[in-house]
Amino acid sequence: MTAEGSKTSTFADIVTLIDPVAAKCLPASALQALGPIASRLPPIPCGGFEFSLLDNAPIVDLMQCHMLDERGRQRLATFIESDARAKGQPWKWLADLIDGDVTGLHCVWLEFDADAGPHAPPAIFLEFDRINPPHSDRLLDLVADIPLAAKANKVSAVREVMDLLPGDTHVSHLGAMFSRPDTPMRVNIKRLKSHQLENFLKRLGLEVPSFEGSRLLERAYRGTICLDYLDGWLPRFGIEYSFTSWPQREAGWRELGELVAQGRIDPAKWQAFLGWAGVISPLDSLSEWPSSCILDELCHPGPARSIIECGPSHIKATFDPTGLQSLKGYVGFRPALLLPDNSSIPGDAPQPRPLTGKRTLDRAIASGVDFLLAERTQDGLWRDFNFGNLASDEWVSGYIGAHLAELRNDDGRHAALQAWHILRERREQGAGWGYHRATPPDADSTAWIIILARRLGLDTEPQVSANMPFMAQHLDRHGAAATYSEAVLERIDHRLPNTRAHRQWCKAHAEVTASAALAGLEPAMQNLIGSQGPDGSWPSFWIETDAYATGVACEALAHAAAPEAGHCIESAARWAIAHVDRAGIGAFERSWLLRIALHDDRFHDDQKVHEAMRVLLREQRADGSWDADCAMLVPVMDARCEREQTAVALDIHRNFTTATVIGTMDRARRCVSALQSA
Amino acid sequence: MSEKDAQAFLVRVESDADLRAQLIELSGALDLEPLVRLAMDKGYDCDESSLRSAWRKRRRLKEVVAAAKRR
CATH class of the missing domain: 1.50.10.20 (Glycosyltransferase)
Structure with a gap:
């Protein structure tokens, strides 16, 4: 814990700040294991954790989100420049990317595997703009720039996916797992409808039963298909599903989880997942409140109080030819501003552009x-x-x-x-x-x-x-x-x-x-x-x-x-x-x-x-x-x-x-x- | 370096839209140094520690006001 008056300087301080929620849900050993990783990262209060819901393994992965507005790019660039371990091809690529054209990009997620050790490079996920995702050529250019092993095959694989996507379906994320020399690539797809899944997987040559995945897509509020490519599409697919807007969540996801897990959900892990809910206020601890959040509160035109919201984000079910391979819970935290009517708006993040010009009925x-x-x-x-x-x-x-x-x-x-x-x-x-x-x-x-x-x-x-x-x-x-x-x-x-x-x-x-x-x-x-x-x-x-x-x-x-x-x-x-x-x-x-x-x-x-x-x-x-x-x-x-x-x-x-x-x-x-x- | 000056600066931020507009330029900063510089430029003699302390006190006051309104 950092005492009042000294400097909050790393992501580890943010993790300490959310301890009232984290300590209830994650094993102390897991948080300790993540300490060396978190202490490398800048104090940006937006991120999350990933853990299995099926067994009691203490492995917890850590994620940090970097928005790609101007200030977010600056912060990420400063981190890459100043961190002695942020060297090598992946970081150079990321630095060049955020220094250049970020059209169609929404944010970057750095995901650290706890078992890969503090020195391993993270998986880096590009999250694309939800309203205007990049068109096909732009996406292929982005893939071509990533320092991937066997890149030509991976570019072709993304092209193959793009050609098969129907209607308003689109690639929402691209990820590269840099902790492995063969750099597996993840492609996430949004808006695929339940009745389209089976045919889509077949056309990609994936012989994985799709019935359970279709049920998840049909019944959840939102679902994202996750595909992994190594030297071909791996014979599996994931569905990340969520219910209602973050941080409010309805109970339906337990039912859906049970539907595919058939009694295998670990009750303690489920409690940890649901228990990840709460609002952290600066008055909850003596730890320093993140500077970006203080500035956020001061900049807000009306009365507002800076908080950090914690909430379960989504569940990922992964299926292989034998059935359910894994079920993981994702929990997150992010800065927000609490308004006088007790509603909250995202903080330290680009706000929707205000409506400008003459308001007409049309x-x-x-x-x-x-x-x-x-x-x-x-x-x-x-x-x-x-x-x-x-x-x-x-x-x-x-x-x-x-x-x-x-x-x-x-x-x-x-x-x-x-x-x-x-x-x-x-x-x-x-x-x-x-x-x-x-x-x-x-x-x-x-x-x-x-x-x-x-x-x-x-x-x-x-x-x-x-x-x-x-x-x-x-x-x-x-x-x-x-x-x-x-x-x-x-x-x-x-x-x-x-x-x-x-x-x-x-x-x-x-x-x-x-x-x-x-x-x-x-x-x-x-x-x-x-x-x-x-x-x-x-x-x-x-x-x-x-x-x-x-x-x-x-x-x-x-x-x-x-x-x-x-x-x-x-x-x-x-x-x-x-x-x-x-x-x-x-x-x-x-x-x-x-x-x-x-x-x-x-x-x-x-x-x-x-x-x-x-x-x-x-x-x-x-x-x-x-x-x-x-x-x-x-x-x-x-x-x-x-x-x-x-x-x-x-x-x-x-x-x-x-x-x-x-x-x-x-x-x-x-x-x-x-x-x-x- | 005075917490009183820091308090006065924060009060002015709340009522001065022009000053808030200047603050927006600083938003996203990962430390309070730019805010301290701005306060000093405006004639408020404070440092990061006094600003943090003043901000926390104002925040506590806001919580009390919000709780009273809820009642």
Whole structure:
């Protein structure tokens, strides 16, 4: 430990700083073994460890991440120049690389094998830019510059991979293991879909069963294929998989790990993996806080507190012809800034470029669509919320896809169509869809997926007509829809727990009736007409704001022939315009209120409408999204099953809110001429 | 070398956008020497040790304020 007042000078000091987390998870002997390596490296507080999840071997590998923005390049160059052991071909190549053109490169990872000793050169991984990865020629040039043994063969191998990659699949990392004279090469590939894996491996000549790997790609949030080349492709492949955005993680990866490891996961190692979570503050120890983090905090334009976040990153499963060869956990730490609302942003790293120039509806919608396209899972669905450690994929994909399907944006519509194709095949015909593939089917999720199909003009698809009776089974005699039907659940042998809280899941609620009506159930439409509140709204049950139930009800009633529907919409629009400028509302609620008001021509020139639109434009984040603002409220029982309580789940991926906002903006662009050039 | 000067410099950083813009040029530095130089250029007599100590005290204050707001 370094005492306050002396110099923090190496990566070993950072490792000491994160000791409150590390000591709980990694054996002291492993940390000690890494000491001589860490003490060579500069004090950049971004890195991680890798260890096996299958056995109790104490071997732990160490990684450090170097961003390739200007300051990151300078720091890495200074290290290479000053470290007496950073000599030889690999380091010279790296120094030349970062001194030259780094287009398409995001960062460099130095990975040290603990058993290779402190003098061995590391494996060096180039991580490419996620949005604009290098094109084929650039990538081949980069490979050609790496001091690899049998280089010509390796360049050809990368060319072979590039030629086989379908669609938006791309090489995300290139690695060279310099600790071995034959320098094995690693090629990582992102965005390969589950159904493409088998054919891809076959065409590379890899005779390795792909079934388990495909399952990982299909079920994880993201998956990366890892291939190794020596004097040919080694007969194995790895899948690195993760769940949700770092540092939040959902529990699904244990299930997937077990799926492929079949009882071989070491419980202590699993605990170590999950236990790698926490926030390190400068006040947690007397050790010096990294200078780069102090500067980061001081430079931030608003109030912010520098922290180091620790979290599990991903799991890597490697398969060879005999099955699972290894299962490794990767845990990491990185600098961050804690904001007053307790959210955090990455620190000491390039931030997304701020949105510049005049904000127009067109640009806002286009960047919102780009965000949503990038947020899709490996196979092309969306995930959001985190109820019970389980993110929704089916319901959320129906909702987001239905919003994208309405846009005049080809990429958005194409993504919506892809989502429909996946959902169409997910369950048996007429069996409905659910919150997630593992949860029982419900009327609301089914309704949104049918709305998606209808907005794509696919009304005649068999899965649409086959699911209308499923939805109808959730209506009561007044046409009001419940999320779950006890009769349906009993028939499919998937009963909910018999508690007060769960019984509410089977009661009729306005937003479910509204989505059923929008999906085309006429009795639900009639129910909406008769159930509007005196103030013009409908009450939401599952979502925090009544603007949601009211908004979906208006979307449905806009298609109704009955003249009363028009009166209902007018009344709702008056309610919405009265609330749209309320203080303290976020983007999700504001968007639905605005959308409701836009149903009534008389409000198209209302100042409140224009101001609300300006606020939405202003609130768009640099990455094209809007802050998570949709709170799902779920009645559940407490841990002792004695009292009913409400679990709150936010749309943590920001997909749900973002889709809602761009849907409203598109509607505004179409119906308010003054906003078309806004 | 005074911690009082270091404190005064940090307070000024928080309220002076121009000074923060100059700080951005220093971001990513792996020691506080450039920050010390900037403080000295602005007339604050401090060194790395006093700056660290002052920063830690301000940080502790921020934690207290944040905790009070949460309550």
